[in-house]
Every structure is written in structure tokens, then in C-alpha cells.
Amino acid sequence: MGRTDQHSTLDPNGNNGAGRQLAVIGATGEYSRAETSLHVHPDVTVVKSSEGFGWSDLYAAVTDERPHLAIRRAIPDIWFASTLTGIELRRTVGEEQHHAVLSSDLVTITPAGMAVRDEIAVPVNAVHVFLRGDLMQEVADDLFARHRSDRAIIPAFAIEDRALYFLLHAIRVSLDDPPRSNLLKAEFLSRAMAAHVLQIHSTDGVVRNRVPDRLGSNQFRAVVDYIEANLSSEISVNELAAITGLSREQFFRRFRASLGMTPYRYVMMVRIEQAKAYLADPKLEIVSIALMCGFSNQSHFGAVFRRFTGKSPAGYRRSIA
Missing domain, CATH: 2.60.120.10 (Jelly Rolls)
Structure with missing residues (x-):
């Protein structure tokens, strides 16, 4: 073989x-x-x-x-x-x-x-x-x-x-x-x-040095608005690329050049920031926050939240109480 x-x-x-x-x-x-x-x-x-x-x-x-x-x-x-x-x-x-x-x-x-x-x-x-x-x-x-x-x-x-x-x-x-x-x-x-x-x-x-193009200001704003409006839903690179009128590969490179991170990481970051805001409201259950922020379940939400913040959602809620 x-x-x-x-x-x-x-x-x-x-x-x-x-x-x-x-x-x-x-x-x-x-x-x-x-x-x-x-x-x-x-x-x-x-x-x-x-x-x-x-x-x-x-x-x-x-x-x-x-x-x-x-x-x-x-x-x-x-x-x-x-x-x-x-x-x-x-x-x-x-x-x-x-x-x-x-x-x-x-x-x-x-x-x-x-x-x-x-x-x-x-x-x-x-x-x-x-x-x-x-x-x-x-x-x-x-x-x-x-x-x-x-x-x-x-x-x-x-x-x-x-x-x-x-x-x-x-x-x-x-x-x-x-x-x-x-x-x-x-x-x-x-x-x-x-x-x-x-x-x-x-x-x-x-290996070639390269300076990739960035997203235009209108493209960037449209992508950010779409992400923020659809946090509770599945968001794919396909959808985001279509909003900008770029191919998937072009969009991925330009997005990374604009923000210094991948689209996937940015979406996760926005979801975690929104989750932090929700966690400040003690009346909201953590499982509900997970779903509102687009996570499939509480376990997945907890794993991603800990990766970004170093704390569990419950631990973060206690720290800001």
C-alpha cells in the first residue's frame, strides 16, 4: 500500500x-x-x-x-x-x-x-x-x-x-x-x-505575499445587519456571500481582510455578545438564551460561551449580578 x-x-x-x-x-x-x-x-x-x-x-x-x-x-x-x-x-x-x-x-x-x-x-x-x-x-x-x-x-x-x-x-x-x-x-x-x-x-x-481586497462599506454594513437580524437562525457563508454579490471564496478572503477573523468566528462572537446582554436579565432562562442566540442546544451554547469568555453562562451571570 x-x-x-x-x-x-x-x-x-x-x-x-x-x-x-x-x-x-x-x-x-x-x-x-x-x-x-x-x-x-x-x-x-x-x-x-x-x-x-x-x-x-x-x-x-x-x-x-x-x-x-x-x-x-x-x-x-x-x-x-x-x-x-x-x-x-x-x-x-x-x-x-x-x-x-x-x-x-x-x-x-x-x-x-x-x-x-x-x-x-x-x-x-x-x-x-x-x-x-x-x-x-x-x-x-x-x-x-x-x-x-x-x-x-x-x-x-x-x-x-x-x-x-x-x-x-x-x-x-x-x-x-x-x-x-x-x-x-x-x-x-x-x-x-x-x-x-x-x-x-x-x-x-x-508562497506569495498578498494584500487581499476588503469588503466595501455598503457590503460590510449589509452583512453585519443581516447577521444581527438573524442571530436565532442558521447563518451560512453562502448566504453572506450572496448578500455582497461575491463568490464564496472572494467573500471569505475580503471578510477576513476587513475584520481579521473568519465569518464563522465573527458570527459566534456576535452571538456571545448578545448572550451576555440577555444573561443580564435574570428572568431569562439559559436554555431560552441559547436558542435566541442561534445555538442548537444549551450544551453547545455553554461550550462556545466558555471558549470565548472562560466562564460558563451561569458563572458569567453570577459574576455580573
Whole structure:
């Protein structure tokens, strides 16, 4: 088992190995199976998937597969696969071939722009996760904030990566969670997976100093007003980008240049500041404050509040009483 010598590069113009420009967020909704390279036919059954959950940055599916041959088309996103039962797999990428009988604790990474031919010799249950290329670019910008670094994602055939394995299976478990909580978990897990892959399974490209454009004053005001008016609801980068008329990648860079933080962190910061104001009213229950500030439950609210303030909501309320 080993890695191939091909790479998929995240480049500064938003293009990847599949030759498609990163999606314009205003037109991006739920990540559907039709956008992936998941091969579904009579020998492959999707047991459960994220279809219908509203996940925009990743698609996940658990499959029940009989022996078959699958031609996986090149896509502009990254595909991760791990089995629940072990597998005998023969993979062909260009002129390179891999063949192994694999245990259930290994992960295969197929970067954007890579077409593969897979021959599965025994029945298998598997988990498949696809991460959007533009999410990878956002996280790359966040990880390498001071300089722009092109990142080449390294393909991997049946590697042992315990952190990545557990992230994949955490996403699988999320498929059984209630819709509101699994939407939140999917956002966290997709970014955690992207960060891990960029740090462990990518190579440095050419580093360029850059001074990104900032949001215009009207754009910035519109975004801030929208966030403040919708704190109790889910707020996505897609929505915020659409307000400004920018692509998701453009918006993310300009927002970070304007405020020195990501849109996600800013939304959390505004929610915590609003929560502080509510906590000053002893008649409001903490669980009600959590929901009014857009948190899925009191536990999540408490964890984020402690991360930002160093205190629990109840502890903060006592400190200002």
C-alpha cells in the first residue's frame, strides 16, 4: 500500500485539477450525490446519506456493495473512503495500480481532478465522504493566513490515519442525528477534516505575499445587519456571500481582510455578545438564551460561551449580578 505521485493543487485563481472554477456560492445549495463520483448501480446500495439534510460543504453516504467494477469520474472535490468491514480492492490511476486486502481501519484519499478505476472483489460496507474544493480553499486561507500558499493534496491508497478515520466515522454517526444538530456537527467536522488533510496530506506550493481586497462599506454594513437580524437562525457563508454579490471564496478572503477573523468566528462572537446582554436579565432562562442566540442546544451554547469568555453562562451571570 502506498501513495500515488499525482497531486491536486488548490491554486490562487480558484481552479483545481478538474479544471472547473470554484463554485459561486450564490448558486450553491445542498451538496447532492449527483455532484459526487459515488458509483451507484444494482450492486451498490446507499443505505443512508446526507441527502436532504441541507449540508452544503460535504456529502456523506454509507453503502452496501457487492463485488463490482466502478469507474470514478474526476470531480472538483475531494473524496474520502473507508470500509466498515474490510475490502479487497484493486485501484488503477492512469498507469499506476494498487491491489490489497484491506482492514476496516484504513482510509483512501482521492483528490480533486483524479479519475480512478476500482475493482471490488468481496462484499463490503463502506463510508464515503466528499468535501467541496472551495471549503478546502477557505480552510487553507485560514491556516496560512499571512501568506498565500498553493496546496497540493496528496492521494493516498489505504493509509492508516487514525484522526482522519475517526472524523470520517463521526460524520457517519451524524447521519443518525436530528437535522438541526447534524447540520451544526457537519459544519464543524467538515472544517476539522479539511484542516487535518491540509496539514498532513498536502504539500507546499509557491508562497506569495498578498494584500487581499476588503469588503466595501455598503457590503460590510449589509452583512453585519443581516447577521444581527438573524442571530436565532442558521447563518451560512453562502448566504453572506450572496448578500455582497461575491463568490464564496472572494467573500471569505475580503471578510477576513476587513475584520481579521473568519465569518464563522465573527458570527459566534456576535452571538456571545448578545448572550451576555440577555444573561443580564435574570428572568431569562439559559436554555431560552441559547436558542435566541442561534445555538442548537444549551450544551453547545455553554461550550462556545466558555471558549470565548472562560466562564460558563451561569458563572458569567453570577459574576455580573
